[in-house]
Amino acid sequence: MARELSAYHREVAATNRATILDAATGLFLESGYDRTSLARVAASAGVSRATLFKQFPTKAELFEATVLAAGGSPDSEPADPPDGDFHAGLVTLGLAYVELLTRPRMVGLMRTVIAESARFPELRERTFDFGTLPVLAALRRYLRAEHVDDTDVAAPQFLGMIASAVFWPRLMHGTWSITEEETLRTVDEAALTIVARHAPTGARESPCGACDNGTS
Template identity: 30%
Template sequence: MPEGARRQALMEAAAAVFIRDGYAAASMDRVAQEAGMSKRTLYRLFPSKAALFEATIHDSLIPAHMDPELAREPELHTALARMLEAAGRHLLALRPVGIFRLVIAEQGRTPELAETFHRVLVRRGATALQRQIGLEMERGRLRPGDAEATGRMLYGMAFGSMQIRLLLGLREVPAAEEVATLAREAVDIFLNGMRREETRLQVSPARLAVAAG
C-alpha cells in the first residue's frame, strides 16, 4: 500500500476510534488494530496520539476533492452555490460532526484539543469559497470587503442552524438535496446584498423564509 494510502487509512481509523471512545480513552493500539496495520507503521507515520489527532482533524475539516471546475464557472450564483454546497456536504457529514462533538465534550478535561482544533483552522487558511469571494471582489462583481469573514457569514447563513442541531443530536445528517437547496437559497440572499446595485437579484419572501430555516 502506498504511504499516502496508509496515512489516509490510519486517519479514518483514528477518527472512528476517537469519536467512539473519546480522546482520553483512545489508544494507538486500538487505532492500529482498527486500520489493520502494525503499531510500528502507525508510530512511523504519526509519532504520538496528539500528532495523529491533529492530522485527523485536518483531514476531517478540509474537503479532499473540491472540483477545480467550480472555480472556472462563469456564472457567479452557480459558482458560489456549488462551492457552498460542497463545503456543506463535507462539514455536515458524520465524521466532521463527530470530531466537533468530541472537541466540545472533552474541552474541560483536555483543553489542548480545542487549541489543536484552532491551530488547524488557522493553518488551513482561506477555504475555496472564501478565495472565490475574494476573487469576485477583485473583479468588481462583489462589493469589496473581508473575503474570509464574508465566506464564514455565508456558510453560517446557509448551515449554521443545522450544524448546531446536528452537534446537539437533534437531527440527522442532511440529505444532499437539502444541502443543495439551502446553499442556493443562501446565495440568493447573499447576492441580493453583495452584488453591484444594477445586478441585484429579486428574492421572494418565501425564499427568505426557507433560508432562515
C-alpha cells in the first residue's frame, strides 16, 4: 500500500508541478511540440528528469496538462451568476468564457494542438478534458441548477456560439480583433438563444440585452 505523502512533500510536489508546467508552456510555444523534449523541460524548470517523469511520464501527457493549466489558473474561477435571472447568469458565465478563450497562452497552445497533432499520434489520441476547466464546470452546474433538461446539448451550443465569433477567427488570423461591444453582443445573443431554446417555461421572459439599444 502506497504511503500517503506528508503536507510538506505535497507542497513540494505542487510547486514542482507548477514550475514544470510554466517551463513546458514556454517551450511548447517557442519551439513547438516536436522540438520540445522532456529533457529540455526538466532543464528549463530546474528539476531532475526523475522528478518530471514522476508527474508526466510522456510528452503528450505533459502537453495536455499545459493546455488545461492555461485555462485553469487559480484566478479563473468565474463570478457567481446572479440568482433569479437565467439570461443574466448565462451572460456572466459567457463573459468568463471569453476571458478564457482570449488568453494569449491558450490561443497559442491550441494553435500547436491543431498544427502538430496530425504528425504525432500520441498527441492526437489524448483526451483533453476541457470540462474540468473552472468556467466550463461552473456552466454545467448552473444549467443543472436552472433545471435545463439536457446540459450536454445546451452547454456546447452556448459555448460554440461564443467561440465561433470570439475564438476561431483569432486562432486562424493573428491580426484579427473584435471590439468589446461586439463581444458583449455575441454573448448576449448566445444567452438569449439558450433561454429561448432550453430554459424552463417560467424563465423565458428574461429581458433582451439588445433592447437597451433601442432594437426589438
